[in-house]
């Protein structure tokens with residue numbers, strides 16, 4: 001299995017590189033030229049392609065011959081970085097490749113997610129401040145996911161809860177809609193978010209799904225598991 005990791009030098013990206021290598025995959029990582037040094041720990045074990053992740057020429061080169069592409073979608077800047085990155089991957093990934101994209105709970109696929117007032121307020125305030133300071137454009141991440149959902153590729157969009165660092169607890173659990181009780185704890189270890197992304201490459205049940213994830217050891221996940229056991 002040959003996989004490309006777009007955004008390999010970030011926190012999520014580096015965890016995904018490690019998980020992919022642990023599985024014996026051949027790894028190609030794409031990151032900004034200034035961030036190549038962040039991948040020094042993997043020197044000699046991965047191929048690094050420096051460049052902007054929304055540059056179609058960079059992505060075309062990086063995804064050639066890949067069976068899977070893991071893409072970190074980030075809303076940074078106001079130059080359509082997120083949608084440009086998604087579009088480049090959609091346009092150039094080999095036909096039939098498994099495409100897995102990262103984002104947060106704020107993305108909705110079908111409008112049936114139920115958000116708390118606090119979550120909605122945070123997204124609104126962050127989105128507004130980020131846009132006027134030209135720091136980030138949340139709407140562009142929404143547009144990136146809209147294009148993925150509309151594509152005829154073999155996609156999965158993984159929507160993460162709040163994140164924390166720490167040792168792996170195992171594969172996160174997921175649900176189709178934010179607001180489902182299993183997700184209530186709203187926290188996932190970043191290393192396990194990466195594990196879910198990499199595991200999705202070989203899980204065809206996740207094709208054309210936008211799973212919202214939460215840590216498998218969180219109170220809401222454990223309560224859900226206990227209720228399932230009680231019901232059997």
Ligand SMILES: NC(=O)c1ccc[n+]([C@@H]2O[C@H](COP(=O)([O-])OP(=O)(O)OC[C@H]3O[C@@H](n4cnc5c(N)ncnc54)[C@H](OP(=O)(O)O)[C@@H]3O)[C@@H](O)[C@H]2O)c1
Nearest residue numbers: 007009010011012032035073074076102103104160161163
């Ligand atoms: N942070 C959270 O609490 C949270 C919660 C839910 C979901 N998520 C999702 O998780 C994924 C990873 O996010 P993360 O917060 O954990 O960060 P991260 O893994 O560190 O990723 C940040 C990425 O953004 C790139 N980047 C940083 N500044 C940039 C800029 N000015 N222009 C272009 N690229 C830039 C980084 O590349 P360099 O290495 O080159 O800097 C890196 O690839 C995203 O899809 C995010 O939507 C995050």
